[in-house]
Amino acid sequence: xxxxxIDTPHDGLETGLVAEHDELLEAAEESRVALAAEAAESxxxxxxxxxxxNDTDQALAADLIRRASAQRxxxxxxxxxxxxxxxxxxxxxxxxxxVVASTFTRxxxxxDKGAELMxxxxxxxxxxDRAAKLREQLQALIGAAEAEVRKDLDATRALADRDxxxxxxxDVTYTAPTxxxxxxxxxxxxxxxxxxxxxxxxxxALMVNLEWNGKIDSSxxxxxxxxxxxxxRPIFRFAARANIGMQTSxxxxxxxxxxxxxxxxxxxxxxxxxxxxxxxxxxxxxxxEDSGAGTNDTAAL
Numbered sequence: 001x002x003x004x005x006i007d008t009p010h011d012g013l014e015t016g017l018v019a020e021h022d023e024l025l026e027a028a029e030e031s032r033v034a035l036a037a038e039a040a041e042s043x044x045x046x047x048x049x050x051x052x053x054n055d056t057d058q059a060l061a062a063d064l065i066r067r068a069s070a071q072r073x074x075x076x077x078x079x080x081x082x083x084x085x086x087x088x089x090x091x092x093x094x095x096x097x098x099v100v101a102s103t104f105t106r107x108x109x110x111x112d113k114g115a116e117l118m119x120x121x122x123x124x125x126x127x128x129d130r131a132a133k134l135r136e137q138l139q140a141l142i143g144a145a146e147a148e149v150r151k152d153l154d155a156t157r158a159l160a161d162r163d164x165x166x167x168x169x170x171d172v173t174y175t176a177p178t179x180x181x182x183x184x185x186x187x188x189x190x191x192x193x194x195x196x197x198x199x200x201x202x203x204x205a206l207m208v209n210l211e212w213n214g215k216i217d218s219s220x221x222x223x224x225x226x227x228x229x230x231x232x233r234p235i236f237r238f239a240a241r242a243n244i245g246m247q248t249s250x251x252x253x254x255x256x257x258x259x260x261x262x263x264x265x266x267x268x269x270x271x272x273x274x275x276x277x278x279x280x281x282x283x284x285x286x287x288x289e290d291s292g293a294g295t296n297d298t299a300a301l
Contacts, residue, residue, distance in 0.1 A: 028247035031240035037067035075105040101178035107236040112190030114239035
């Protein structure tokens with residue numbers, strides 16, 4: 001079963017091996033769809049910013065909106081799913097900011113699922129060393145995002161606390177959260193990432209209050225919302241490519257090998273391993289483009 005770049009995450013997922021709930025295949029197929037949608041959105045961002053002033057641009061903008069909406073709806077459904085037999089944490093998640101909540105529902109479940117599959121299936125599929133390396137790199141990406149948002153949150157709290165008791169201070173609140181549910185978090189990486197989303201949500205709430213009280217400009221709030229998405233995208237891309245790479249490696253390794261041709265068998269193994277290399281080869285580029293962070297060593301893969 002192959003999903004094309006224009007398929008939604010729902011298209012074709014009720015047939016074939018997915019009907020037997022092959023989690024790795026399902027994660028790989030959904031990752032392909034999500035990567036295609038995210039890549040199209042990234043390339044089409046200028047079109048949307050230009051307000052789509054012709055028919056072609058309007059059609060592209062509408063398609064990007066459809067893809068993003070389909071990802072969010074798929075994510076919400078996956079976040080509601082409870083899988084038996086997997087150690088997990090039941091976490092009640094409340095997110096108020098629309099951008100934070102949208103990013104969470106689009107990307108979180110694939111990252112968490114990918115991390116859990118690396119832990120549970122990675123050793124058998126790609127070997128203990130490679131699986132451990134994938135997890136280390138995913139943890140490093142999440143750790144870098146957590147350190148940055150924690151620093152911003154501490155600084156913003158200090159600024160907000162200083163001005164909280166001024167006469168006439170405005171207290172901006174939300175009438176209801178954008179997203180609220182109790183979800184099953186399947187990995188330590190997912191639990192750390194959920195903290196990142198919560199901190200970004202808290203940070204933006206503080207910044208909105210500061211904006212309303214004239215302490216910062218609205219452009220700073222908009223910039224932080226954009227930065228939130230940009231910090232999550234490399235984490236999502238890495239996990240999605242790892243999901244695809246593990247499935248590709250499993251499929252290649254399952255192919256029959258000629259009994260008397262050791263070189264062909266070795267080549268088949270190399271192709272399977274190359275899928276994992278491909279899954280992480282763009283990590284440095286993604287980090288450089290999206291967050292300006294340092295590099296990671298992928299040579300061991």
